[in-house]
Amino acid sequence: MITTIDEEQGIVIVRNGEHEERHSLATAEGFEAASRAWVRATWDSKYVYSFAWMGRPVIQLPEDMIRLQEVIWALQPDVLIETGVAHGGSLIFYASLFEAMNKGRVIGIDIEIREHNRAAIEAHAMKKRIELLEGSSTAPEIVDQVKAMVKPGETVLVVLDSNHSKGHVLDELRAYSPLVSVGSYIVATDGIMEQVKGGPRSEDDWDWNNPKAAAHAFVAEDSRFVIEEPAFPFNEGVVTKRVTYWPDAFIKRIA
Numbered sequence: 001m002i003t004t005i006d007e008e009q010g011i012v013i014v015r016n017g018e019h020e021e022r023h024s025l026a027t028a029e030g031f032e033a034a035s036r037a038w039v040r041a042t043w044d045s046k047y048v049y050s051f052a053w054m055g056r057p058v059i060q061l062p063e064d065m066i067r068l069q070e071v072i073w074a075l076q077p078d079v080l081i082e083t084g085v086a087h088g089g090s091l092i093f094y095a096s097l098f099e100a101m102n103k104g105r106v107i108g109i110d111i112e113i114r115e116h117n118r119a120a121i122e123a124h125a126m127k128k129r130i131e132l133l134e135g136s137s138t139a140p141e142i143v144d145q146v147k148a149m150v151k152p153g154e155t156v157l158v159v160l161d162s163n164h165s166k167g168h169v170l171d172e173l174r175a176y177s178p179l180v181s182v183g184s185y186i187v188a189t190d191g192i193m194e195q196v197k198g199g200p201r202s203e204d205d206w207d208w209n210n211p212k213a214a215a216h217a218f219v220a221e222d223s224r225f226v227i228e229e230p231a232f233p234f235n236e237g238v239v240t241k242r243v244t245y246w247p248d249a250f251i252k253r254i255a
């Protein structure tokens with residue numbers, strides 16, 4: 001796909017083989033085409049490795065964090081479970097929202113919590129709302145520990161951001177979905193892999209071996225869940241689709 005942005009005319013031209021489309025940058029289609037190219041640039045340039053939240057690196061596209069904040073505010077969860085801690089920035093982000101909301105706690109799971117990361121998280125003012133577990137997110141003893149930490153009737157939101165292979169994410173979806181409350185979500189992040197195949201640090205199998213593929217496989221086998229992106233709570237523009245690293249990531253429990 002070849003995307004050309006003409007800022008003088010305010011249009012974007014997308015060529016796919018013989019097919020060519022032109023869109024005004026003022027339209028949803030134009031915005032989507034320009035954003036697609038921009039998202040690819042954020043991957044290639046490692047722009048997403050340049051953010052921190054309250055002092056801890058958070059490896060996310062900021063829009064995804066803001067959109068998740070919209071869901072957290074609307075849902076008012078009691079517990080947010082995240083697989084994949086890394087430097088702890090995303091855990092601190094959720095915990096800081098919970099602190100401001102005066103409710104909620106975060107359970108973070110990582111196969112390896114490095115000493116300097118653990119020390120920084122332990123010393124952080126938001127640690128009071130965070131529990132850390134070390135081990136593979138799909139190990140039965142870890143899943144059992146997490147289940148024991150959630151009380152009956154609590155509203156639970158789950159974010160999967162660990163190993164992004166289709167098989168691992170599908171196993172995580174099967175393991176953690178029973179904890180998700182009706183009306184809440186299990187979020188399979190980073191389906192962007194499909195879109196950035198061919199870019200730096202990508203693998204040849206990313207077109208099928210990714211969290212988005214796992215999300216689709218999961219909803220096909222479990223009718224209590226559907227892929228459903230939460231609507232924007234506020235929107236005075238023409239755009240209705242998010243700019244995201246998390247395509248088809250929001251899996252809602254409907255029954």
Ligand SMILES: C[S@@+](CC[C@H](N)C(=O)[O-])C[C@H]1O[C@@H](n2cnc3c(N)ncnc32)[C@H](O)[C@@H]1O
Binds near residue numbers: 058060137
């Ligand atoms: C993308 S990083 C997480 C980024 C973090 N959520 C953030 O937003 O800053 C992925 C993390 O998943 C962890 N990981 C990889 N395989 C895992 C597994 N099987 N179980 C749990 N964590 C795993 C890695 O150690 C790494 O820290």
